[in-house]
Amino acid sequence: xxxxxxxxxxxxxxxxxxxxxxxxxxxxxxxxxxxxxxxxxxxxxxxxxxxxxxxxxxxxxxxxxxxxxxxxxxxxxxxxxxxxxxxxxxxxxxxxxxxxxxxxxxxxxxxxxxxxxxxxxxxxxxxxxxxxxxxxxxxxxxxxxxxxxxxxxxxxxxxxxxxxxxxxxxxxxxxxxxxxxxxxxxxxxxxxxxxxxxxxxxxxxxxxxxxxxxxxxxxxxxxxxxxxxxxxxxxxxxxxxxxxxxxxxxxxxxxxxxxxxxxxxxxxxxxxxxxxxxxxxxxxxxxxxxxxxxxxxxxxxxxxxxxxxxxxxxxxxxxxxxxxxxxxxxxxxxxxxxxxxxxxxxxxxxxxxxxxxxxxxxxxxxxxxxxxxxxxxxxxxxxxxxxxxxxxxxxxxxxxxxxxxxxxxxxxxxxxxxxxxxxxxxxxxxxxxxxxxxxxxxxxxxxxxxxxxxxxxxxxxxxxxxxxxxxxxxxxxxxxxxxxxxxxxxxxxxxxxxxxxxxxxxxxxxxxxxxxxxxxxxxxxxxxxxxxxxxxxxxxxxxxxxxx
Amino acid sequence: xxxxxxxxxxxxxxxxxxxxxxxxxxxxxxxxxxxxxxxxxxxxxxxxxxxxxxxxxxxxxxxxxxxxxxxxxxxxxxxxxxxxxxxxxxxxxxxxxxxxx
Numbered sequence: 001x002x003x004x005x006x007x008x009x010x011x012x013x014x015x016x017x018x019x020x021x022x023x024x025x026x027x028x029x030x031x032x033x034x035x036x037x038x039x040x041x042x043x044x045x046x047x048x049x050x051x052x053x054x055x056x057x058x059x060x061x062x063x064x065x066x067x068x069x070x071x072x073x074x075x076x077x078x079x080x081x082x083x084x085x086x087x088x089x090x091x092x093x094x095x096x097x098x099x100x101x102x103x104x105x106x107x108x109x110x111x112x113x114x115x116x117x118x119x120x121x122x123x124x125x126x127x128x129x130x131x132x133x134x135x136x137x138x139x140x141x142x143x144x145x146x147x148x149x150x151x152x153x154x155x156x157x158x159x160x161x162x163x164x165x166x167x168x169x170x171x172x173x174x175x176x177x178x179x180x181x182x183x184x185x186x187x188x189x190x191x192x193x194x195x196x197x198x199x200x201x202x203x204x205x206x207x208x209x210x211x212x213x214x215x216x217x218x219x220x221x222x223x224x225x226x227x228x229x230x231x232x233x234x235x236x237x238x239x240x241x242x243x244x245x246x247x248x249x250x251x252x253x254x255x256x257x258x259x260x261x262x263x264x265x266x267x268x269x270x271x272x273x274x275x276x277x278x279x280x281x282x283x284x285x286x287x288x289x290x291x292x293x294x295x296x297x298x299x300x301x302x303x304x305x306x307x308x309x310x311x312x313x314x315x316x317x318x319x320x321x322x323x324x325x326x327x328x329x330x331x332x333x334x335x336x337x338x339x340x341x342x343x344x345x346x347x348x349x350x351x352x353x354x355x356x357x358x359x360x361x362x363x364x365x366x367x368x369x370x371x372x373x374x375x376x377x378x379x380x381x382x383x384x385x386x387x388x389x390x391x392x393x394x395x396x397x398x399x400x401x402x403x404x405x406x407x408x409x410x411x412x413x414x415x416x417x418x419x420x421x422x423x424x425x426x427x428x429x430x431x432x433x434x435x436x437x438x439x440x441x442x443x444x445x446x447x448x449x450x451x452x453x454x455x456x457x458x459x460x461x462x463x464x465x466x467x468x469x470x471x472x473x474x475x476x477x478x479x480x481x482x483x484x485x486x487x488x489x490x491x492x493x494x495x496x497x498x499x500x501x502x503x504x505x506x507x508x509x510x511x512x513x514x515x516x517x518x519x520x521x522x523x524x525x526x527x528x529x530x531x532x533x534x535x536x537x538x539x540x541x542x543x544x545x546x547x548x
Numbered sequence: 549x550x551x552x553x554x555x556x557x558x559x560x561x562x563x564x565x566x567x568x569x570x571x572x573x574x575x576x577x578x579x580x581x582x583x584x585x586x587x588x589x590x591x592x593x594x595x596x597x598x599x600x601x602x603x604x605x606x607x608x609x610x611x612x613x614x615x616x617x618x619x620x621x622x623x624x625x626x627x628x629x630x631x632x633x634x635x636x637x638x639x640x641x642x643x644x645x646x647x648x649x
Contacts, residue, residue, distance in 0.1 A: 429632030436603035522604035
């Protein structure tokens, strides 16, 4: 322990030094004036000071506060050694920052006991100072973490701005980010998707989960996947990524291009409420699945809820933070007030709902994030028109000879080529069905001369396909051409399929499709899935257009 | 390649899971999937959760299955249809012949 002795009397200094040495304190320094004490203390950083009061240049009363000031945050014990014994002087010793006093001539035992007592206090002070430093460090680390979380959220969790007119939503994060997530994306089929979710846990852990969820969601939305497939993929991703005690409650909604049909997957979120035009709840979509990131893929259920709504009906979804917010007396809000507020004003906006909620909670800081999103059934045709589609015109020409026809199935390749163009991905399922129908008609009827009447009976149905295989294997002279032309100005895709067969009398071909028959549906599908169909030449060529 | 199929514990319900592409190339596989070991089967479920592409031959195959099993199987369901596939089923009015969810 480093002790500084300050006294202008050399005899006193000698006595103190001697006494300290006897008690085992060998790291001692002497100052013979106030000024020297101040400058020496700066250099040696004493751990305890024995200070005389009466000195010529500066009194101990003046020196004490300076030394205390220099010592900073750690407690520096200052013990006055004084010949003064009047109350006032002793009180003053403590008032100026001294911690104790010993009368001159000093009693060795008492002084030694006091030194060791103050040494203990200093140790405590040192420890608490170190702990304090650690706390400051951790606190700034946490603050930094939160900044990272905010940064990640503002940069990585992006949403499609052109959907803003269609969704009414508010996110009110708790002071400490708690893992609510709202994602939305246009669907390539002209509809839209949104996801409202809530991670268990908070801070960086939740934000890390939000990243892959956001990216996977947008990728899957751009491919037009079903809400079930989305949930399945997110579940698998999170299962791999999240620690066992963390998971993600989420509801995923797909709104079809009509703007009125919903598909809803709800895993662990509060009921989504469907209101009619008068603000009455007419249907609820409760959670049917465990939150994502818990179950193995094969354990997952597949149930998706769907609803064909009417224009003006409204689907409201919120995170549990909303219904679990409490008032001053710890009463939870619950769902009922929300339905009441909508019943009072059917077209209430989400921000108006939040006004009600903050009135209820009397503006106390929410413990959990609050998120609410509302979609009102409406036409989405304007949205479909805003979908970006490639401006590059293209022409794709496939000429297939007998050998290629036998060995390959060109339909998937054609789809892949077309759907890799910007904005075309959403057409994939429709194009598959169209081109598959046209190609199979050309092959089955044009080239292989198969008769659909065969398919009347179950046995005939099988026989038809056997015969097809047989004739296909024997094929040696044939040609089918598939031409796809895209006109970006009209946003129109024209498909022409032509075969080397004899064609058919298309003027006569307008029979009503019989539901019982296992055939005849192909043409019906082509008619319904395209914008125009035209046969020409001898009926061996067909042109179909699609507006993109 | 055979199709994924599952029986309920009492063997009364058979689920057949169709592949990503459900077209004439699956005629044989589909036939095998719905017609083998079905002595006790009373309900057939066709799970289309993997199916992204479908054409009219798949529709024919479904109807053909229904015809072949009628009298024996009393319930036919099509489940987990994607929007694009559902549209095809709806155009073909399959909702009148199958329970589609």
